[in-house]
Amino acid sequence: MKALLILLPLIGLLIANLLPKRIGRVFAFLAIVIIGLFQITLVTCPGSLSGVDPLTLTFLMLIALVVVLTSISSIAFPKTDSQKVNFNSLLLIILMGMNGLVMVRDIFSMYVFIEIVAIASFVLIVFNRERDSFEGAYKYLVFSSVATVMLLTGIALIFLFSGSTSFESIKMALNSSPKNPIILLAMALYMVGLFIKGGLVPFHGWLADAYSAAPADVSPLLAGIVTKTVGIYPLFRVVSLYSVTGPIRTIILLVGIISIFFGALAALYQKDFKRMLAYSSISQMGYIVLGFGCGTPLGYAAAIFHLFNHTIFKSTLFFNAAAVEKQTQLRDMDSMGGLAQKMPFTGVASALAALSTAGIPPLPGFWSKLLIVIALWLAGFKVYAILAVVASVITLSYMLSLQRRVFFGNVGEHLLHIKEAGAELLIPSTILVLIMVGVGIFFPFIIGTFLLPVTRLW
Amino acid sequence: MAINIIIMVLFVLAALWTVMSRSLLRGAAGLAIVSAILAVLLFRINSPIAAVFELSVCAGLIPVIFVTTVSLTEPMVWPEIYKHMWMRLRRYWMLPLILIIAGIVLTQIKFNILLALPAKISEPTVGQMLWNLRPADLLGQVIILLAGSIGIVVLFKEKK
Numbered sequence: 001m002k003a004l005l006i007l008l009p010l011i012g013l014l015i016a017n018l019l020p021k022r023i024g025r026v027f028a029f030l031a032i033v034i035i036g037l038f039q040i041t042l043v044t045c046p047g048s049l050s051g052v053d054p055l056t057l058t059f060l061m062l063i064a065l066v067v068v069l070t071s072i073s074s075i076a077f078p079k080t081d082s083q084k085v086n087f088n089s090l091l092l093i094i095l096m097g098m099n100g101l102v103m104v105r106d107i108f109s110m111y112v113f114i115e116i117v118a119i120a121s122f123v124l125i126v127f128n129r130e131r132d133s134f135e136g137a138y139k140y141l142v143f144s145s146v147a148t149v150m151l152l153t154g155i156a157l158i159f160l161f162s163g164s165t166s167f168e169s170i171k172m173a174l175n176s177s178p179k180n181p182i183i184l185l186a187m188a189l190y191m192v193g194l195f196i197k198g199g200l201v202p203f204h205g206w207l208a209d210a211y212s213a214a215p216a217d218v219s220p221l222l223a224g225i226v227t228k229t230v231g232i233y234p235l236f237r238v239v240s241l242y243s244v245t246g247p248i249r250t251i252i253l254l255v256g257i258i259s260i261f262f263g264a265l266a267a268l269y270q271k272d273f274k275r276m277l278a279y280s281s282i283s284q285m286g287y288i289v290l291g292f293g294c295g296t297p298l299g300y301a302a303a304i305f306h307l308f309n310h311t312i313f314k315s316t317l318f319f320n321a322a323a324v325e326k327q328t329q330l331r332d333m334d335s336m337g338g339l340a341q342k343m344p345f346t347g348v349a350s351a352l353a354a355l356s357t358a359g360i361p362p363l364p365g366f367w368s369k370l371l372i373v374i375a376l377w378l379a380g381f382k383v384y385a386i387l388a389v390v391a392s393v394i395t396l397s398y399m400l401s402l403q404r405r406v407f408f409g410n411v412g413e414h415l416l417h418i419k420e421a422g423a424e425l426l427i428p429s430t431i432l433v434l435i436m437v438g439v440g441i442f443f444p445f446i447i448g449t450f451l452l453p454v455t456r457l458w
Numbered sequence: 459m460a461i462n463i464i465i466m467v468l469f470v471l472a473a474l475w476t477v478m479s480r481s482l483l484r485g486a487a488g489l490a491i492v493s494a495i496l497a498v499l500l501f502r503i504n505s506p507i508a509a510v511f512e513l514s515v516c517a518g519l520i521p522v523i524f525v526t527t528v529s530l531t532e533p534m535v536w537p538e539i540y541k542h543m544w545m546r547l548r549r550y551w552m553l554p555l556i557l558i559i560a561g562i563v564l565t566q567i568k569f570n571i572l573l574a575l576p577a578k579i580s581e582p583t584v585g586q587m588l589w590n591l592r593p594a595d596l597l598g599q600v601i602i603l604l605a606g607s608i609g610i611v612v613l614f615k616e617k618k
Contacts, residue, residue, distance in 0.1 A: 093605045093608070100598065109598065112519070
């Protein structure tokens with residue numbers, strides 16, 4: 001059954017490209033929606049995917065959800081038949097790449113799937129062939145290549161010790177001589193490679209350009225799930241094979257806290273809607289890494305819960321940004337204002353997602369941040385816990401600033417003709433907002449069904 | 459042995475064609491061919507894991523990344539190339555020096571490493587290696603090539 005999650009998109013991709021373009025574009029879209037819904041059904045039905053742990057299940061669900069919603073939102077943006085086939089084909093490739101990445105249990109195969117996602121992402125960023133997008137993709141490509149070298153070197157060094165690339169062999173080999181300098185070097189290289197892929201400070205140089213320059217219907221995919229799957233998932237999976245203690249833990253915690261503050265402070269000074277969201281992503285990824293850096297089951301569970309929430313609320317915000325960009329042709333927040341009057345649904349969805357990002361109760365961002373702070377406190381990292389709370393205040397200030405500049409106040413004369421976005425952009429936002437509010441309200445139910453099974457992984 | 463020599467000659471010829479090529483795209487294709495020949499050679503000298511890794515990374519992945527990179531760049535004219543080369547030389551002249559010093563320092567450090575070389579596999583065929591031992595990598599290769607093909611269509615064909 002697991003193989004179907006890669007083979008079905010592959011078959012869909014081949015058929016879509018063999019059919020005439022007018023039929024192929026409809027087929028490719030339907031293939032994504034049907035395969036995505038099939039994947040979500042498999043993940044939510046207990047026992048249908050044997051041998052898959054809650055971490056992989058969480059990712060499989062988020063991947064399917066964001067890819068399907070991205071495909072729906074892409075209808076809003078004009079493309080030729082051929083472009084539609086290519087766009088949805090790239091989404092199918094990303095779907096295969098991410099599914100493979102979270103399902104394999106081999107460090108080298110994982111690397112192969114990381115690169116599949118990266119290649120498809122480069123092409124998606126430059127899909128509209130605009131000058132900014134070429135610059136963004138080029139930066140992503142250069143940083144990604146550096147990360148690739150580091151990942152491969154790390155894998156090669158790990159392979160020297162384990163004699164195999166399977167997770168089981170690596171776990172045994174790494175823990176047999178954990179303080180060996182070569183193993184520490186291998187883990188450091190591997191982690192830095194992943195920090196680059198994840199856009200964490202100080203390796204974030206590509207992220208803001210890539211997110212903001214990508215087509216409006218691609219940014220939610222990149223910010224929502226791609227960066228997390230290629231940067232954070234391998235960190236959870238591989239680094240936790242090695243005990244997260246000593247210098248490894250210090251590096252993770254420092255990168256996490258620096259990313260939180262740098263991302264939040266940089267977001268404060270942005271004028272571009274999507275750039276602000278991009279820097280906000282760096283900050284929120286910092287929270288995820290900080291939770292993971294605790295090295296305790298509660299910390300891991302809190303990190304994965306925040307990753308889930310971040311996917312939901314950041315995708316919502318990027319879909320809203322796409323709606324605003326589509327309707328106004330603007331990204332400069334100082335040129336906007338009062339859009340909530342013209343685009344009431346987008347305004348409400350954006351406000352809820354912004355409040356969840358800032359950690360306002362009872363929205364899910366509050367619960368996951370609270371769990372991260374508790375995990376840090378219990379693990380003895382009280383200074384980090386206090387700093388995480390302080391950074392939340394900065395998050396609230398830039399998110400309120402975004403809402404005020406874009407959606408509140410008086411409508412400018414140049415925006416009087418603006419109407420609410422079409423159903424293609426409102427459906428993804430509605431689904432994500434319903435999940436967000438549902439997770440926040442039913443948080444006690446989440447503890448038993450999601451968080452406790454995740455803590456048993458470690 | 460004779461087959462290995464023929465493969466090595468082909469390897470050298472492909473490598474020469476790659477480095478002599480004036481087109482970056484042809485160079486990327488040449489690299490893929492060189493790596494594929496090297497992978498065959500590695501299979502023949504009974505190093506199947508190295509062969510599979512070579513095939514995955516250098517024959518499949520890297521050329522696709524090169525082609526994508528080339529598609530994102532504009533060719534420079536000669537005066538620009540000279541200017542760019544001098545600028546880079548002035549800025550990065552110390553890098554080879556650092557590498558040499560780092561190499562000398564690393565060779566002086568005595569690491570007490572217990573290497574675990576992979577268990578010897580009883581001469582698997584190429585098919586066995588790819589289908590039975592590393593099916594995920596093989597599937598990954600197919601997907602990478604598809605991604606590369608669509609990338610070329612998006613970045614080159616549609617541009618025309």
